Amino acid sequence: MFAEHGMSGVGLRAITTEAEVNLASIAYHFGSKDGLLEALFAQRATPIAQERLRLLAECNAANAKPQLEQILDAFLRPALTLGVQPQFGGPAFVKLRARLATEPETTTRKILSKAFDQSSRQFIDALIKALPQMPRAEVEWRFHFMLGAMFYTMADSGRIQALTNGRVDPGDVKRALHHMIPYLAAGFRSAPVA
Amino acid sequence: MFAEHGMSGVGLRAITTEAEVNLASIAYHFGSKDGLLEALFAQRATPIAQERLRLLAECNAANAKPQLEQILDAFLRPALTLGVQPQFGGPAFVKLRARLATEPETTTRKILSKAFDQSSRQFIDALIKALPQMPRAEVEWRFHFMLGAMFYTMADSGRIQALTNGRVDPGDVKRALHHMIPYLAAGFRSAPVA
């Protein structure tokens, strides 16, 4: 409901009615509306971070020097595909995550930080290993741009559908990954700027 | 105030007090809180779209076949630099725009569409001209990924600062463009996927 109508688009009364519980039970169990969001989010986010690290370990095991495309795939695939499965919140949760990523509120930032910072650091390290001649700061900038492409794909804002009469659809996650990974890999491999 | 504290983080009473006007004047002049946002946004967005098209016309005039990097610069520079000037709303407006871009509400989407779709279509056409061997859909996907990198940089979410101990700062727009344009250009030029 949060992802569909936004954080302020849905009231506690609508939630408690849907869940067939008393209004005050949210305050009791989660402290506040924000607390409910935080609990919801943590539950869904942890498996994504875990799956990322599992896939990263896999491609470290397979190759002495890990392949760039495999690392990107290990990072992006869980975020885009795992979330859409119903047990992880469905497509709505993917949108919610993208939304929180651009939210300026410090509370939501802490939630995201706690869930994903550790795995993100490991991926930056892996990227630096895969691109040994690249300055660290350059890899970090490119990681930032990758996050942007990922979140905007997850947000599924409808802009690119409108611009292309529906030809390009970020909601088609398989196709999105198919186009995204070679594009990002080429960017990561390009010569660092002065 | 909207960009700083979010759409629901600031009340009409706070706005009208700051502006030293009566509470009901917003409803009278703008219809609603959303209407106020829409009016605010349209005022600031139009100059950005205009400046984009002016720069695009410039690089069309300079080169028979326009250079990819110049087109990307013409698209990104007004969005990142023009917005931060005080007369266009300052850094807060840049953040606000990024925020609306990932908002699922249909009202905010229409606002963005109206302000930017026309210029975006012209840029996609220019990119296709600059990359004549590239399938149209591939250019469109890559344009979508570029939008993501741009919006996430504009949002200045603080994530990459946290991950890099402040070394990488998307708020430094000059440096952001410096790293972004070659990275995106390499992605755009890479071989299209099957």
Add this chain to the structure above:
DNA sequence: GTCTATACAGTGATAGAC
């Protein structure tokens, strides 16, 4: 036409009964 004061239904949060 423009502005003002005020009322209204709905919000998240909370105190206190059981």
Add this chain to the structure above:
DNA sequence: GTCTATCACTGTATAGAC
């Protein structure tokens, strides 16, 4: 631990002053 009742506050609507 779970409830009801109520709180202060929100965006909006409206009647009436100038």
